[in-house]
Amino acid sequence: xxxxxxxxxxxxxxxxxxxxxxxxxxxxxxxxxxxxxxxxxxxxxxxxxxxxxxxxxxxxxxxxxxxxxxxxxxxxxxxxxxxxxxxxxxxxxxxxxxxxxxxxxxxxxxxxxxxxxxxxxxxxxxxxxxxxxxxxxxxxxxxxxxxxxxxxxxxxxxxxxxxxxxxxxxxxxxxxxxxxxxxxxxxxxxxxxxxxxxxxxxxxxxxxxxxxxxxxxxxxxxxxxxxxxxxxxxxxxxxxxxxxxxxxxxxxxxxxxxxxxxxxxxxxxxxxxxxxxxxxxxxxxxxxxxxxxxxxxxxxxxxxxxxxxxxxxxxxxxxxxxxxxxxxxxxxxxxxxxxxxxxxxxxxxxxxxxxxxxxxxxxxxxxxxxxxxxxxxxxxxxxxxxxxxxxxxxxxxxxxxxxxxxxxxxxxxxxxxxxxxxxxxxxxxxxxxxxxxxxxxxxxxxxxxxxxxxxxxxxxxxxxxxxxxxxxxxxxxxxxxxxxxxxxxxxxxxxxxxxxxxxxxxxxxxxxxxxxxxxxxxxxxxxxxxxxxxxxxxxxxxxxxxxxxxxxxxxxxxxxxxxxxxxxxxxxxxxxxxxxxxxxxxxxxxxxxxxxxxxxxxxxxxxxxxxxxxxxxxxxxxxxxxxxxxxxxxxxxxxxxxxxxxxxxxxxxxxxxxxxxxxxxxxxxxxxxxxxxxxxxxxxxxxxxxxxxxxxxxxxxxxxxxxxxxxxxxxxxxxxxxxxxxxxxxxxxxxxxxxxxxxxxxxxxxxxxxxxxxxxxxxxxxxxxxxxxxxxxxxxxxxxxxxxxxxxxxxxxxxxxxxxxxxxxxxxxxxxxxxxxxxxxxxxxxxxxxxxxxxxxxxxxxxxxxxxxxxxxxxxxxxxxxxxxxxxxxxxxxxxxxxxxxxxxxxxxxxxxxxxxxxxxxxxxx
Ligand code: PEP
Ligand code: MG
Numbered sequence: 001x002x003x004x005x006x007x008x009x010x011x012x013x014x015x016x017x018x019x020x021x022x023x024x025x026x027x028x029x030x031x032x033x034x035x036x037x038x039x040x041x042x043x044x045x046x047x048x049x050x051x052x053x054x055x056x057x058x059x060x061x062x063x064x065x066x067x068x069x070x071x072x073x074x075x076x077x078x079x080x081x082x083x084x085x086x087x088x089x090x091x092x093x094x095x096x097x098x099x100x101x102x103x104x105x106x107x108x109x110x111x112x113x114x115x116x117x118x119x120x121x122x123x124x125x126x127x128x129x130x131x132x133x134x135x136x137x138x139x140x141x142x143x144x145x146x147x148x149x150x151x152x153x154x155x156x157x158x159x160x161x162x163x164x165x166x167x168x169x170x171x172x173x174x175x176x177x178x179x180x181x182x183x184x185x186x187x188x189x190x191x192x193x194x195x196x197x198x199x200x201x202x203x204x205x206x207x208x209x210x211x212x213x214x215x216x217x218x219x220x221x222x223x224x225x226x227x228x229x230x231x232x233x234x235x236x237x238x239x240x241x242x243x244x245x246x247x248x249x250x251x252x253x254x255x256x257x258x259x260x261x262x263x264x265x266x267x268x269x270x271x272x273x274x275x276x277x278x279x280x281x282x283x284x285x286x287x288x289x290x291x292x293x294x295x296x297x298x299x300x301x302x303x304x305x306x307x308x309x310x311x312x313x314x315x316x317x318x319x320x321x322x323x324x325x326x327x328x329x330x331x332x333x334x335x336x337x338x339x340x341x342x343x344x345x346x347x348x349x350x351x352x353x354x355x356x357x358x359x360x361x362x363x364x365x366x367x368x369x370x371x372x373x374x375x376x377x378x379x380x381x382x383x384x385x386x387x388x389x390x391x392x393x394x395x396x397x398x399x400x401x402x403x404x405x406x407x408x409x410x411x412x413x414x415x416x417x418x419x420x421x422x423x424x425x426x427x428x429x430x431x432x433x434x435x436x437x438x439x440x441x442x443x444x445x446x447x448x449x450x451x452x453x454x455x456x457x458x459x460x461x462x463x464x465x466x467x468x469x470x471x472x473x474x475x476x477x478x479x480x481x482x483x484x485x486x487x488x489x490x491x492x493x494x495x496x497x498x499x500x501x502x503x504x505x506x507x508x509x510x511x512x513x514x515x516x517x518x519x520x521x522x523x524x525x526x527x528x529x530x531x532x533x534x535x536x537x538x539x540x541x542x543x544x545x546x547x548x549x550x551x552x553x554x555x556x557x558x559x560x561x562x563x564x565x566x567x568x569x570x571x572x573x574x575x576x577x578x579x580x581x582x583x584x585x586x587x588x589x590x591x592x593x594x595x596x597x598x599x600x601x602x603x604x605x606x607x608x609x610x611x612x613x614x615x616x617x618x619x620x621x622x623x624x625x626x627x628x629x630x631x632x633x634x635x636x637x638x639x640x641x642x643x644x645x646x647x648x649x650x651x652x653x654x655x656x657x658x659x660x661x662x663x664x665x666x667x668x669x670x671x672x673x674x675x676x677x678x679x680x681x682x683x684x685x686x687x688x689x690x691x692x693x694x695x696x697x698x699x700x701x702x703x704x705x706x707x708x709x710x711x712x713x714x715x716x717x718x719x720x721x722x723x724x725x726x727x728x729x730x731x732x733x734x735x736x737x738x739x740x741x742x743x744x745x746x747x748x749x750x751x752x753x754x755x756x757x758x759x760x761x762x763x764x765x766x767x768x769x770x771x772x773x774x775x776x777x778x779x780x781x782x783x784x785x786x787x788x789x790x791x792x793x794x795x796x797x798x799x800x801x802x803x804x805x806x807x808x809x810x811x812x813x814x815x816x817x818x819x820x821x822x823x824x825x826x827x828x829x830x831x832x833x834x835x836x837x838x839x840x841x842x843x844x845x846x847x848x849x850x851x852x853x854x855x856x857x858x859x860x861x862x863x864x865x866x867x868x869x870x871x872x873x874x875x876x877x878x879x880x881x882x883x884x885x886x887x888x889x890x891x892x893x894x895x896x897x898x899x900x901x902x903x904x905x906x907x908x909x910x
Contacts, residue, residue: 011057012076015041016049016258017087029054031106031253043355045348045373049087050101050257051080053225055108058251061229069229070222077221077256084258092122093217095130100144100259103224105231107252111240118155118224120148120259124215128198135264142194149201149213152220156227157209169208173200221256228254260372262365263294270294270365271334273308273345275353278361278381281388283396285349286312287362289334308342310335341371352376357399358407359389383415391556394563401563402906408560410873410899414440414537416557417588417892418502421535422547429533430543432521435482435507436818437539438493442548443480443502444533447526449517454478461532463519465512466815467492469661472603475501480534482541484510486818494803494868495600497890499581502536506818510541561589561895564902570879571886572897573651575866577601579640585891589898592649593641594799594888595739595866598716599657601637602630608662612673615659616687620711627715634716638723642734649735651799651866651888653778654716654752655705656741658696663688697813702742703752710755717759724771725763737774739799744781746790753794778866780804785850792854792861799888800847802867802875806834809843835868838875844882851882864888873900880904 013021013030020041027035034052041047053073061069081099085091090099100122105111123131123145132141150170153159159169167175177193177200178184189197202213214220231237232252241248262270273287288305307313313333317324322331335342345364352360352373361379365372381389386408394404418441421429445459451467451474454460462478464471466485475481475495480502483492496503511520517528521541526532533542573594574585578601582593602611607630614626642650664670670688674681693699706713717738724734740752753775764770779785780801788798807814812821814835824830838844847865854861864886869875871889876897879887881904889897 009056010054010076011073012051012053012080013038014049014051014080014083015047016084017041018044018046022052027108028250029056029253031055031108031255032110033104033106034253034255037255037257039355040352040373040376043351045352045376046371048258048260048372048374049084050255051077051083052106053077053254053256055251055253058229058232058253059249061226062233062251066226070226077225080256081221088258093124093127095126097134098122098127098130100127100131101221102255102257102259103221103228104255104257105228105252106255107232107246108250109244109246111237111246111252118148118151118227120144121152121220121224122217123148124217127217135261137263137265139191139194140261140263142191142198143189146194146197146201149198149205152224153201153205153213156223157205157213159205159208169204170201173197173204225254225256228252260365260367260374261294262290262367263292264368266292267369268292268365268367269334271305271308271363273349273362273364274359274379275349275362276359276379276385276389276392278359278379278385281381281385281392283392284311285309285346289364291337304331306331306333306337308334308345338366341366341369344371348373354398357393357403359385383412386412387416387556387560391559402567404560405564405567405899405902405906408899408903410876410896410903413557413896413899414892417895418442418536419548421533422549425547426535429540429546431540432524432543433507433509433541435504435510435539435541436493437535437537438505439481439496439499439501439503440537441480441502442533442535442537442546443478444531444545444548445479446529447519447532448474448478449512449514449519449528451475451478457529461534463510463512463532464492465514467495469599469603469657470608472600473605475499480504480536482507482510482532482534484508484512486815491815494890496536497868497871497892502534504534504536504539504541506822507539507541557895561898564898565589566902567905568898568901569905570876570884570901572894572901573649573864573866573886573888574891574894575870575888576641576891578637579644581891582641582644585894586644586646586648588891588894590648590891590894591886592651592735592888593645594651594864594870594886596641596650596652597656598634598637598653599655599661601634602662607633609673609676611662612664613677614712615662615691616673616677616679616684623709624711627711631715631719634719635723635726638720638736639726642723642727642736643732645734647733647735649737651737651739651776651797651864652716652720653739653741654703655712656702658691658693658699658701659705660688660691660693660696663691697807697815703740703748704742706740706752706755707748713752713755714759717756718763721760721763721771721773722767724773725767725769728769728771734771735773736771737776737797739797740775740777741801742780742804743777743791744783746787746794749777749791749794776862778804779847779850780808780867782808782846785846786853788850788853789857792857795854795861797862797864798850798854800850800863800865800867802838802843802847802865802869803835805846805867806839806843809846810834810839837872838867838869838878840875840878844878847878848882851884855883871897873897873903876900877904877907880908 015038020038022030022038023042024035024039030052037047081092085099088099090097092099100120103118128141128145132138161168205213262268269289269291270293271289276283287308290305307316310333317327359379360376362376363374390404390407393399421442445461446457447463448454448460451471454462454474454477460478461480462474463482466483481492481496483505486505493505519526531545533546571591573592574590575595576582576585576593577597610626610629614623617623670684671681674684720736724736727734738756743749756775774796776797777795778801779798821833851863863884865879866888870887871893876887887897
């Protein structure tokens with residue numbers, strides 16, 4: 001195929017010596033890795049020189065075959081190698097001054113595991129001697145050679161195990177030698193051993209492939225280039241593309257780059273550095289290096305790495321208790337030891353951060369007094385550092401307000417909102433089991449098995465098979481909660497998150513014996529009173545006491561939240577059941593309450609009795625008497641919450657859970673209740689049995705309670721309206737929004753609405769005063785979402801209860817899903833837990849249908865979400881795109897949702 005002069009296209013792009021033919025916008029042609037290397041070269045960063053063969057060549061290879069393509073690019077590749085030789089001052093294949101290269105694949109997106117890298121290419125029996133002399137390190141030269149044959153043999157020559165039962169053919173040879181020499185580690189091989197290995201490896205190649213191992217560096221190079229192209233159509237690459245929907249036409253680029261070595265003597269070294277402190281966010285350049293070492297030596301921990309800056313070195317010495325004399329002599333900083341190289345590195349770090357507009361994590365190598373930057377990427381950081389870096393960068397003018405907000409990973413803010421384990425203490429911790437990270441934070445305390453014993457110790461951890469609403473008080477007292485059963489929306493998880501309390505749930509490995517008061521894990525028995533620690537952010541369960549520290553909300557955190565308000569259009573409310581929670585949420589910037597679960601109020605000691613009397617009463621009169629006892633308490637609750645919310649809207653949900661959750665199951669409590677009510681123990685037992693349900697979650701709960709016992713709704717509506725009127729008298733505004741749970745049909749809503757409005761009117765008449773209030777409903781049953789247009793005719797607002805909506809759409813019981821969801825996720829049947837991250841594909845459709853059908857009859861219908869998803873960033877973005885007015889989440893997630901809301905608005909603009 002002939003090309004005319006105009007048609008000649010570039011197939012090989014060079015980079016190095018602070019220049020490049022390509023740039024970062026050319027990812028499709030150069031692959032991600034190639035484009036980034038070019039970009040660094042272009043902005044004057046000394047990356048080891050090299051070149052990229054384009055993805056187009058891969059496509060041509062697939063069409064025209066090997067010979068045609070090699071012929072097409074030979075000239076360009078030879079020129080590019082010469083360019084590397086000039087920059088490096090060495091020669092490919094030269095015996096005295098050899099240039100070695102690496103060969104890597106690089107598609108436009110990263111495809112992990114598609115093809116392994118070949119390092120040290122260019123070695124043969126002669127070159128290895130030159131390398132040994134040049135480096136003054138014979139062992140290093142021979143070790144590089146045996147690694148090269150191994151990698152090349154595997155990747156290019158197909159030296160794989162013969163069957164799945166076999167081991168790697170090279171490993172087999174090494175194992176045999178170790179056995180013969182009676183050694184265990186690779187590092188114990190002598191130079192002669194390494195030479196023997198090289199010989200044996202080459203013999204093995206010849207035996208298996210019928211050909212000698214290629215000794216000519218150019219043959220080696222073309223072999224590797226072709227292997228990279230072939231890897232694009234390997235089974236695993238095809239499978240990976242299919243899984244991710246990447247087309248086969250993309251092809252892969254090939255990156256060939258000079259090898260540089262940090263272990264070539266005292267004028268060489270290697271290190272890792274960060275443009276800012278990844279732990280605290282402080283704007284100080286920092287990092288570690290080692291002289292005469294390879295990259296893995298810095299992380300291996302066998303030698304003590306030295307600090308890059310003098311400031312870092314002084315700080316390190318203070319912590320490590322190293323005297324200044326010792327430090328200056330044995331652990332000097334790079335700044336002190338090699339000031340010229342340090343200054344150069346310092347210049348590059350500034351340049352790279354400015355260029356990538358974010359904190360950079362860089363790797364570098366010095367070979368014979370020359371500095372090379374091997375890699376740069378946006379650095380990982382803690383939550384605190386994330387906030388500080390974003391706000392500092394904004395103030396420094398490095399990034400814009402929108403960029404600062406988008407730089408925040410919302411869920412990482414969690415770390416700033418809960419106590420955390422002391423990092424040093426955590427290093428020594430013994431993790432005994434793993435559960436779900438149900439509610440973040442760190443907790444350490446003594447084991448108690450019963451909620452009413454949580455106050456037996458100053459710090460306790462409540463360990464339960466599962467929790468129930470009866471445990472509420474104990475959960476509040478305990479420092480943390482650990483359960484063997486239950487998922488991310490189990491009672492324990494939901495309540496703990498609401499309280500901002502650390503919780504690990506669903507730890508199946510725990511065997512709890514309430515009678516013996518023991519917790520057994522892997523045969524080890526822990527007694528009541530033993531110390532245990534929980535990491536609610538990772539789900540780790542740790543033996544013994546681990547020190548914790550209180551998080552500090554720094555000034556930047558507040559500034560960041562203020563900034564988010566400038567861009568967020570969708571509001572953030574909170575789910576709060578008490579004035580205390582409400583106040584926390586207001587402090588975090590909640591713009592209202594999206595859900596008050598009134599049932600949680602009935603579990604306090606003085607109330608549960610009246611509640612039980614109400615449930616057990618056989619007559620309307622009996623029920624009303626008990627409800628009259630509850631009324632003043634409920635009213636007081638609402639007054640407290642309304643007051644805490646300072647005139648912001650408060651959505652109060654009517655009683656929702658199945659009644660049997662309130663009845664006493666223990667004989668002792670049943671007996672005392674019978675006495676209080678002047679009925680027989682038998683009568684109590686019969687009633688308890690009557691209330692038992694097969695499927696409580698689908699049973700007598702939600703609005704079904706208010707329909708069968710309208711007097712409950714009456715009492716609650718009265719308490720809400722009276723509370724609002726009482727505050728009005730005190731000059732405090734209250735904005736109640738009364739919410740009916742678990743509606744499936746419009747008739748259910750109409751029934752409850754009538755009871756609420758009649759009650760309100762009655763109270764208004766009695767008090768000769770009125771307040772504004774709304775009556776709306778939760779949409780948490782699929783039927784309600786589908787018939788939302790009918791419901792919106794009557795309802796003042798919708799709030800999507802996506803916990804129940806997920807339960808009923810998937811048909812997964814919220815309380816039992818913990819038994820199979822982990823397996824589902826492990827087997828890839830589900831990508832994530834749908835109770836945590838809204839299933840946009842399925843449940844999300846119902847949310848969209850419900851919203852648009854509702855707004856088709858009431859265009860301004862207020863729509864929100866109050867399921868646990870209201871605090872999950874990706875779900876928040878979905879809610880924004882659905883056009884919701886607000887999301888509502890537990891108090892401690894409010895800042896997360898506020899950032900997510902701002903980000904959703906910014907992304908929609910872009
Ligand atoms: C829901 O179902 O999403 C909800 C908020 O209500 P609850 O979790 O109390 O059932
Ligand atoms: Mg619900």
